[in-house]
Amino acid sequence: MTNPLALIIEDDQKLATIFAEALKTVDFETEIIEDGSTALIRVAETTPAIIVLDLHLPNVSGRDVLHHIRTNSRLTKTRVILATADSLLAENLRTEADLVLLKPISFGQLRDLAARFRPKE
């Protein structure tokens, strides 16, 4: 039995590590992606249960990545957690994401929320 996949799309390595650790504690398989273009490739190839998405990404913006996820019919069950420091941008994308978290995002907070999004077996 493999754990559900969580994609952590975040260009800040430290935050990516924290997010990954939080998700691992609630039994997610985690993969860290540090730029937008790689994110698009991985989103097209995989079916993650959760995507933690930063909005400020190199190459392709988080916004465009979000748009790709939302227009991909295979990913209708994928929960998207926006992680951003830009509250204004977050407001605008609130309807497209499942959850918007304003940085700083607490380890415990992310862990608890991710646990709720974990697909039931």
Added chain:
Amino acid sequence: MNALGKNEQILTSGHIYDPEGRLVADVYQEKIYSLETDPLGQRLVNSDTTIFEWRFGQLVAGRAVMVGDQRLGAISVGLPTEPLQAKVTAVRNQGLTIALATAIIGGLLALLLSRSITGPLQKLVQATQRIAKGDLTQEIDVAKGNNELAMLGTAMERMRADLYELYMGLGQQVTERAQALQESEARFHHVISSISDHIYMSKLTKDGKHINQYVSPNVQPLTGYPWETIMADAGFWPAAIIHPDDQAIAADQLGRFKRGQNSTTEYRIIQADGNIIWVRDSGRVEKDHVSQSITIYGVVSDITKHKQVEETLALARDQALKASRLKSQLLAKVSHELRTPLNAILGFTEMLEFGIYGPLSDKQQETTSEIIDSAKYLTTLVNELLDQAQLDAGKLTLDVSAFAPADLIEYVQSTVEVLAQAKGLTVTADIAANVPATLCGDPARVQQILVNLVSNAIKFTRRGTVQVRLFCPNATHWALQVSDTGSGIPAEAQSSIFEPFQQVDGSMTREHQGTGLGLSIVKQLVALMDGQITVESQIGKGSAFTVILPLQPNYEETV
């Protein structure tokens, strides 16, 4: 004959002629010596009528003596002219006397008549002419009596007197009016010249002509052009007076006047000496529907100083706005940039605390907790700064959705639990029965307000309880109230605590750290939600903050 001639001497001559016209007998001669025919005798014999002739100073009358058809001769008598002349003279003298008497009597009569009729009539005529010429001063004294002329004269005199009285009265009135008018005009001029504005009255005729009807003298100091030049101009102004860049503005205003609209506009004019000033031209139009003309009553004021002040103010305002915008941008940027490292500190410390890297000793546990508390506090500060920056920039918007008051209370209690426990305080919460199970609003911002108020209450209360109450004060509003048993807020400070960077006193600030923006942000958020916040407090007894928010009328539909 003899008898006639001699005795009476009535006749001066008496002649008898034979049928041939020869004198045969003469009253005054015994003998006739002439045998020749007398021409008169011949004519008399041959005439059928009596012949009268003046002969030798006498009137001779003679005729033929006829018996049947036979002419027997002729007779003539002479009448002396003296008695006749005497008679004539007598008759003439008599006639002259009569004529003279008649003339005298006539003259007297005429005089009498002229006295009684012509004179008065003449007087009346003269009086009428005088009146016609406007002279009402002379009395009409025609005649006394009971005749028509006298009556006419009396009537005319009465009329004249009335007219004169009326005229004098009118004259008085006219004089008074003229005086009043003069005074009014003088006052008007005084007023007009004492104000620096230029006042005009212009007429736009149906065929597009422009006539300046009044131009106040102030136009000269205003424009530098002589009054006469402006007055005589076929437009409001000579075209060259309006600044080239503002010609369109002035033309637009004229267009509005022509359409019968009032208009106030501002443009620059170039004074005669080349100096440029700003004026405000404010005109009110009156349309004459009969002549289809438009009269404009306008005031032109020099607003150069206003403009300069305005420009200075606008510049200052622009600079201030720019500075404020920069400040907001800086705050947003700073707080944004602070979040990422803050997130790393918080995240890694939490990882440690959670035991990801192995179990911690008590001291290590305590230390990580301190780090987490500080990081969270720093997060609050950053959030407040960002909120304030967004409020300043008008960028903070509400995200309205339905939420349950119970969830709100639960979230707040869980958030402040640790803080309250650390101070040994109890936080109680109560939701009144009249509060709907679902409310509508921005749940995140309502949470923020409540957390802020409760955190404050905990901060300023040393012992006792902090109470949270939700209730509906009326049918259209709901309220959240946070009361504590803390130190209380002095009355004089109650109005200023909602101002940014205000705390009751410096010692409090030192003791209870913070940006000083908390309550200010709360108040701004409440205002953004069309609500209001009030505070009641008594020193030593505690404070109660009440936030009243409108109930969204469609809250049930949005569930």
